[in-house]
Amino acid sequence: MNTVEILANAEGHESFPLVIPAIAFAIIAAGFFTFLGLVTYSYKDVAARHRQKWSDASDHAAHH
Template structure:
């Protein structure tokens, strides 16, 4: 009986249901930007790992 009463009240969410996917998309975009910002970090610090050449290189 309580479920039926709650269903009749309508939207009980604190914000519109459109906001939740937008927040999720923004969060994933933010995390993608953080991940993208770390690209090529190993090559930037190659002098600390013994050089930029692979170990099997003839050069």
């Protein structure tokens, strides 16, 4: 036995069952990161659209 096992046994370490299976935590995390990726992807062209809008406004103001 190694030191960690000896200390765990000496303290009377109790293990508690998980509320959901371990694979469910991975599935939830993967779904959450996929959702965040989709949100990030939805903003991919926002800067380009705003750049054009602002450049048109500045060009228009320069003509006056």
